[in-house]
Amino acid sequence: MKVELLYATLTLAAGLFSLGLLGLLLRRNLLLAFLSIELMLNAANLNFLAFSRYHNEPTGAVFVLFGICLAAVEAVIGLGLVVRVFRVHQELGYTKLSALRW
Amino acid sequence: MLLRYVCSVLTLIALGIFGVIALTGGALAVVLRDPIYAVLSLVKAMLGLAAVYFILGAEYIGAIQVIVYAGAILVTFLFVVMLVNLTPADIPPLPRGLNLYGALILAITWMVTLSIALKAVLELPDPEEAMGMPTDQYLFGTLPPIGKALFTAYALPFEVLSITLVVGIVGASLLAQKRHEL
Secondary structure, three states: OHHHHHHHHHHHHHHHHHHHHHHHHHOOOHHHHHHHHHHHHHHHHHHHHHHHHHHOOOHHHHHHHHHHHHHHHHHHHHHHHHHHHHHHHOOOOOOOOOOOOO | OHHHHHHHHHHHHHHHHHHHHHHHHHHHHHHOOOHHHHHHHHHHHHHHHHHHHHHHOOHHHHHHHHHHHHHHHHHHHHHHHHHOOOOHHHOOOOOOOHHHHHHHHHHHHHHHHHHHHHHHHHHOOOHHHHHOOOOOOOOOOOHHHHHHHHHOOOHHHHHHHHHHHHHHHHHHHHHHOOOOOO
């Protein structure tokens, strides 16, 4: 039955990743696109944990822990950038973002 | 044997229920117009995923998921939504026409490819039956094995991670301060 559990979990992770991809492509707003990236990160974490469970060893769980920490760092820096972009352009669309430095 | 079978079927059913909760949360986060509702439905997705982690037996990771993801990261998102005062009027509607179809086709192709590739997983041997591995089910999700791996085999990545956290804090405070001169 363990294989079925692995299969169900991986399918769930694939669905979440596809949703995140769709959101990243469809949303024309910096903050909401960033939200979709978080969804994709979580799908990757779920894969790690599914295989960790299947092989019954903690390595995958350790990597999920690292992934969550890195997601926190990424969220803080990304949101700092979002606030900065909003201060300069007064909006969060993609279209005005053409310069790395202004 | 029968009891074990019933247990595993119940596990799959529970996984399905919380998986559907996570998927609907993610779908709503993608389509909702109001940014606050979008963030809150992503919180729903994260809580559903935490329940999935619990079902998989990783209680510690599930708790971390609730505390760090639902509790800290998404609250920071909410904080930024309110800081820049995003209202539904600021959010452009979802694109129509070619852009929408292109994105949908890409996502569906991705999903189909993955589900075909995942069929290979079902061919994997059951580790218990194949090798007669003793399954330490009660130890799997608990802290001791994770802590042991974290401080022996993965001690260097762990330290690098702490440096990354410090760099992140300094970088974020540098980015968010008022601009003097650049």
